[in-house]
Amino acid sequence: MSRLISIIVPVFNEAQSVSELCARIRATMDRAEEQFELLFVDDGSTDGTAEAALRERTSDPRVGLIRHQKNHGKSIALMQGFQAARGDIAVTMDGDLQDVPEEIPSLVAAIDEGYDLVNGCRARRQDAFSRRAVSWVYNRLTNMMSGQDIHDINCGFKAMRRAVYKRLELRGDMHRLIPILAGVTFGFRVTEVAVVHAQRKHGTSRYRLLRHRGLLDVVSVMACSATRWRxxxxxxxxxxxxxxxxxxxxxxxxxxxxxxxxxxxxxxxxxxxxxxxxxxxxxxxxxxxxxxxxxxxxxxxxQGAQWYDRLIVDRVEPRAEASDAGTELRVAA
CATH class of the missing domain: 1.10.287 (Helix Hairpins)
Structure with missing residues (x-):
C-alpha cells in the first residue's frame, strides 16, 4: 500500500526522550512496511529538545522539526504540524514515551477499517489517581455536553485521515476536543482503540490538573457548531x-x-x-x-464556498461529454 503516514509529536522540554522515541518509531514503521515522516514541533523548549531532534535528522531525513521561540500551547503546536504534514494519515502522540510507538499500527488498522479518526483509549493509565479522577469527570461532562461517547478524550494518541486533520482549526485547549470537532462539526466517523499507556521515564507531567478551560472550550465548540449555519x-x-x-x-x-x-x-x-x-x-x-x-x-x-468545500470528503464530477460514461473523483484536501 503506497501511502505516507505523518507522525506529529508536539514536545516541550523532552530532550531525554527524543532519541528513544525516534528509534522506536523507526523500528515500528519499518516493521509495518509503512512510509512515514516524523515531525517534531518544539514548543519553546529550553533543554535542548530541538538540538536532539536535529541530531536525529542527520541520520534519518524522514525526521523534521518545527521550532517555536516560546511556548504557545499544544493546540498551536498541533496546528503547525497539521499544516506541514503531507501524509494520507496523521498520527499525533506525546513525546514523553507514555504513548507507546508500537501501538501506531493498531490505530492505523482502525483507519483501514473505514473510520476517519481513531482516538486512543489508555488502558491501565499510568498516572496519579487525582489526575485520572479529574480526567474521568472531564470526559463525562464533555460527553454530556457534546452527545458523544468518548471514554478518554484527553488522550493525545490519535490517527486521522488527511481530510480530517486539514480541516481542524484548534485554539485554546481545543486539542482535547479533536474527536468532537471531527464527529460533531464535520460528521466524520470516529472510534476508539485501547492502547497501552506507559510510565513516564523522564521529568514530570506539564499538564495542569484542573481543566476548566477545556470545559469552556466545549461550550464554545458546541455554540459555534449550533450557530454557524442557522x-x-x-x-x-x-x-x-x-x-x-x-x-x-x-x-x-x-x-x-x-x-x-x-x-x-x-x-x-x-x-x-x-x-x-x-x-x-x-x-x-x-x-x-x-x-x-x-x-x-x-x-x-x-457561509460560502470555503465552508461548503470543507464539509466535502470527496466529489464525483460529471463529464461534459454525454457519451462519456466515465466519472472523475476528486478527493477534498
Whole structure:
C-alpha cells in the first residue's frame, strides 16, 4: 500500500526522550512496511529538545522539526504540524514515551477499517489517581455536553485521515476536543482503540490538573457548531425560555393582584418583583431575535464556498461529454 503516514509529536522540554522515541518509531514503521515522516514541533523548549531532534535528522531525513521561540500551547503546536504534514494519515502522540510507538499500527488498522479518526483509549493509565479522577469527570461532562461517547478524550494518541486533520482549526485547549470537532462539526466517523499507556521515564507531567478551560472550550465548540449555519433559528428557539418566564411571572402577578389583595410591604415587593421579571422576559426574547438576525446577516458572507468545500470528503464530477460514461473523483484536501 503506497501511502505516507505523518507522525506529529508536539514536545516541550523532552530532550531525554527524543532519541528513544525516534528509534522506536523507526523500528515500528519499518516493521509495518509503512512510509512515514516524523515531525517534531518544539514548543519553546529550553533543554535542548530541538538540538536532539536535529541530531536525529542527520541520520534519518524522514525526521523534521518545527521550532517555536516560546511556548504557545499544544493546540498551536498541533496546528503547525497539521499544516506541514503531507501524509494520507496523521498520527499525533506525546513525546514523553507514555504513548507507546508500537501501538501506531493498531490505530492505523482502525483507519483501514473505514473510520476517519481513531482516538486512543489508555488502558491501565499510568498516572496519579487525582489526575485520572479529574480526567474521568472531564470526559463525562464533555460527553454530556457534546452527545458523544468518548471514554478518554484527553488522550493525545490519535490517527486521522488527511481530510480530517486539514480541516481542524484548534485554539485554546481545543486539542482535547479533536474527536468532537471531527464527529460533531464535520460528521466524520470516529472510534476508539485501547492502547497501552506507559510510565513516564523522564521529568514530570506539564499538564495542569484542573481543566476548566477545556470545559469552556466545549461550550464554545458546541455554540459555534449550533450557530454557524442557522444562528437565527438557534436564538429564536432559545428565546422560548425568557418568554415562558415572562408568562409564568405575568400570570403569578395577575393572581397576586386578584386573589391576594393586600396593602402590606411583602405584597408590594413581591408584586413589583414579579412585574419586573415578566417585563425582563418580554424584553430579552426580542433582543435574542435581533441578535440571531444580526448574526445571520453577518455570517452570510462566511457561509460560502470555503465552508461548503470543507464539509466535502470527496466529489464525483460529471463529464461534459454525454457519451462519456466515465466519472472523475476528486478527493477534498
Amino acid at each position: 444562528p437565527f433559528h438557534v436564538f429564536v428557539e432559545c428565546s422560548v425560555v425568557p418568554l415562558l418566564m415572562a408568562v409564568v411571572l405575568g400570570v403569578s402577578w395577575l393572581l397576586l393582584q386578584t386573589v391576594w389583595q393586600n396593602d402590606g410591604v411583602i405584597h408590594s415587593v413581591t408584586s413589583t418583583l414579579l412585574l419586573v421579571g415578566a417585563a425582563c422576559g418580554l424584553f430579552i426574547a426580542p433582543v435574542m431575535w435581533l441578535i440571531g438576525l444580526l448574526m445571520e446577516v453577518l455570517l452570510a458572507p462566511l
